[in-house]
Amino acid sequence: xxxxxxxxxxxxxxxxxxxxxxxxxxxxxxxxxxxxxxxxxxxxxxxxxxxxxxxxxxxxxxxxxxxxxxxxxxxxxxxxxxxxxxxxxxxxxxxxxxxxxxxxxxxxxxxxxxxxxxxxxxxxxxxxxxxxxxxxxxxxxxxxx
Amino acid sequence: xxxxxxxxxxxxxxxxxxxxxxxxxxxxxxxxxxxxxxxxxxxxxxxxxxxxxxxxxxxxxxxxxxxxxxxxxxxxxxxxxxxxxxxxxxxxxxxxxxxxxxxxxxxxxxxxxxxxxxxxxxxxxxxxxxxxxxxxxxxxxxxxxxxxxxxxxxxxxxxxxxxxxxxxxxxxxxxxxxxxxxxxxxxxxxxxxxxxxxxxxxxxxxxxxxxxxxxxxxxxxxx
Numbered sequence: 296x297x298x299x300x301x302x303x304x305x306x307x308x309x310x311x312x313x314x315x316x317x318x319x320x321x322x323x324x325x326x327x328x329x330x331x332x333x334x335x336x337x338x339x340x341x342x343x344x345x346x347x348x349x350x351x352x353x354x355x356x357x358x359x360x361x362x363x364x365x366x367x368x369x370x371x372x373x374x375x376x377x378x379x380x381x382x383x384x385x386x387x388x389x390x391x392x393x394x395x396x397x398x399x400x401x402x403x404x405x406x407x408x409x410x411x412x413x414x415x416x417x418x419x420x421x422x423x424x425x426x427x428x429x430x431x432x433x434x435x436x437x438x439x440x
Numbered sequence: 441x442x443x444x445x446x447x448x449x450x451x452x453x454x455x456x457x458x459x460x461x462x463x464x465x466x467x468x469x470x471x472x473x474x475x476x477x478x479x480x481x482x483x484x485x486x487x488x489x490x491x492x493x494x495x496x497x498x499x500x501x502x503x504x505x506x507x508x509x510x511x512x513x514x515x516x517x518x519x520x521x522x523x524x525x526x527x528x529x530x531x532x533x534x535x536x537x538x539x540x541x542x543x544x545x546x547x548x549x550x551x552x553x554x555x556x557x558x559x560x561x562x563x564x565x566x567x568x569x570x571x572x573x574x575x576x577x578x579x580x581x582x583x584x585x586x587x588x589x590x591x592x593x594x595x596x597x598x599x600x601x602x603x604x605x606x607x608x609x610x611x612x613x614x615x616x617x618x619x620x621x622x623x624x625x626x627x628x629x630x631x632x633x634x635x636x637x638x639x640x641x642x643x644x645x646x647x648x649x650x651x652x653x654x655x656x657x658x659x660x661x662x663x
Binding site: 319320321323326327328330331333334335361362363364366367369370371374388392394395396397398402 | 478479493496497499500501503504507508510511512513514515516517518521545546547548549632635636656658661
């Protein structure tokens with residue numbers, strides 16, 4: 296009786312797990328674990344950027360990029376100071392998911408704004424959007440290429 | 441000890457089949473179907489539990505079930521950062537501000553609010569038991585009506601599912617393995633499976649207490 300219960304339990308767990316995997320519409324590449332790691336160790340930014348790119352590299356060939364991932368990658372590119380790449384990925388998100396258009400239009404405008412300011416040779420901080428908006432003067436090594 | 445798997449099984453079974461006939465829930469789902477949102481904005485999770493890591497586990501794992509359900513889900517990290525820029529770094533502040541305003545910032549059709557009510561881990565030599573209670577609520581962007589609501593209670597035990605056989609040696613080995621697993625959990629708990637399970641059981645049971653399929657659900661899924 297107990298053995299049966301145990302097997303049933305394992306079977307149940309297996310089914311619930313397989314159920315998710317088999318019908319997966321997207322290629323997630325451990326998206327949730329990557330997000331969690333980022334929240335746990337925000338200092339390890341390079342890892343986060345790389346892991347987001349990894350999801351795109353895995354999912355793009357099969358056209359199975361989950362919603363939000365292009366935008367997420369675009370956003371980290373923006374935070375890195377790479378406005379060109381940021382806009383490129385925001386546009387990808389907007390094309391793939393019409394629901395994202397309003398938000399992407401906003402983010403593209405913000406990135407464009409920064410790009411213009413950078414062209415005017417005003418050195419802007421690149422570490423966060425807040426600083427950019429507050430117009431803080433801070434030396435920055437990363438200027439959009 | 442041996443009762444726990446049985447209890448868990450019962451709980452899981454209950455969670456699976458519960459909600460097949462809740463009239464209140466069905467009314468909510470009519471509202472959901474009438475609003476038929478295409479996109480869901482997940483805002484940062486409010487954590488009323490004693491475990492400070494719980495919110496990050498929940499936030500990281502929410503996108504998957506909603507996207508798989510067929511909705512456009514806004515990028516959680518970009519959303520979090522934009523909210524911080526707008527002076528909404530505190531998640532309880534986000535939850536108490538106007539849904540319509542929030543949704544408008546991102547162009548979302550609906551907003552998902554998640555509140556962790558309980559997240560307690562009890563450490564024993566052989567096992568770690570974590571009890572969680574999470575409340576989920578989706579509100580309409582325009583009317584601010586509650587379109588869907590669910591509450592999940594779960595008891596979670598990470599455990600080696602080894603079948604050590606009946607021998608004494610087998611039992612000793614099994615106990616040693618369990619103790620090692622429990623010690624590891626205590627040192628650095630991994631709540632990822634727990635968070636995934638909680639979200640899946642909240643969202644995916646449909647028809648029932650879960651949420652209906654979204655616009656990107658495939659015909660295959662709906663069957």
